[in-house]
Ligand SMILES: NC(=O)c1ccc[n+]([C@@H]2O[C@H](COP(=O)([O-])OP(=O)(O)OC[C@H]3O[C@@H](n4cnc5c(N)ncnc54)[C@H](O)[C@@H]3O)[C@@H](O)[C@H]2O)c1
């Protein structure tokens with residue numbers, strides 16, 4: 548089969564690799580119809596996370612079941628399915644609570660696993676013609692329709708991007724009427740903003756510096772904040788004051804909920820050519836209202852292996868304004884999305900025409916386009932927000 552392979556820092560290639568096959572009786576083999584690129588792939592592409600050359604990339608697969616092992620009962624060849632990024636067993640104590648990203652059986656010597664992801668288990672990636680899906684009864688989420696129909700783009704976002712956006716709003720506890728600030732207008736941030744509005748948030752701000760991405764935020768109904776035009780915390784406070792905060796509510800001129808959809812490769816606002824891994828957390832700590840809450844969905848890597856990694860983050864530790872968070876009584880939630888908690892709910896919002904995550908998809912190509920798409924995405928150029936490969 549053909550697959551997108553990591554070859555070294557800022558180098559991917561399309562190679563012929565050994566076919567994925569059914570290895571265990573609980574496996575399914577899926578023929579991929581759409582497979583998206585993600586900001587997480589860029590952490591590997593940029594040589595930051597210790598990906599080994601030869602790794603088949605990709606963790607956002609949509610496809611059709613090609614074959615199943617003898618113990619699989621819930622899907623059959625021909626079924627259309629989306630596969631959550633963080634694969635899981637379905638029966639361990641964490642999975643039994645729907646906390647699938649922390650599955651305790653799926654990764655020998657650790658917890659949680661993902662396709663095509665350095666340090667997250669032995670599973671090959673999904674930017675390929677075929678994918679082996681372990682624990683198929685748990686991991687195959689059935690979908691209606693036919694490959695290539697009008698839901699193809701929305702459904703591929705159920706693998707990771709939309710569920711992560713939704714998870715970020717869960718971590719932050721977004722509810723009706725809340726004021727929300729989302730840092731990062733990549734797919735995850737945009738779909739966190741969309742999720743917040745679906746959950747009835749009152750005002751949603753999205754902070755970034757890429758104009759094409761901020762334009763998509765506005766299409767979703769959020770207020771776009773360009774951090775190159777000034778301190779985003781101050782810009783949001785000014786905007787909230789301009790709406791007219793009632794007397795006695797001046798102390799709530801920040802936001803009730805904040806979301807980090809950027810992660811450790813955050814740009815330093817004073818010098819956007821450089822990274823500052825604490826930038827977004829610092830901003831959120833200043834912006835959040837007393838007793839508010841934060842959801843940190845951007846990835847913070849356990850080790851940043853790049854020789855040019857910013858000091859203070861090489862070992863995954865970060866200096867954050869702990870006292871400010873304590874003083875305000877802020878709640879902070881972290882981590883990977885428990886995909887399976889949300890896939891059915893979000894699938895049905897798509898089918899009902901309430902959710903339109905497909906608005907973030909800007910580019911389509913075949914596997915052969917992967918090297919160009921990675922380079923363009925890495926530079927956040929050509930208006931690329933989300934690129935989808937159709938093998
Ligand atoms: N928690 C999870 O389960 C999970 C799942 C998927 C992705 N992620 C992570 O979420 C993050 C976002 O993913 P994506 O696909 O949207 O990536 P992306 O790279 O497309 O988007 C990140 C955006 O952040 C912006 N940005 C950089 N510095 C900023 C700053 N200081 N303030 C505001 N914006 C800033 C960039 O311009 C970019 O538009 C990544 O870290 C990714 O690894 C987490």
Ligand SMILES: [Zn+2]
Nearest residue numbers: 585587607707
């Ligand atoms: Zn992803």
Ligand SMILES: [Zn+2]
Nearest residue numbers: 636639642650
């Ligand atoms: Zn499990």
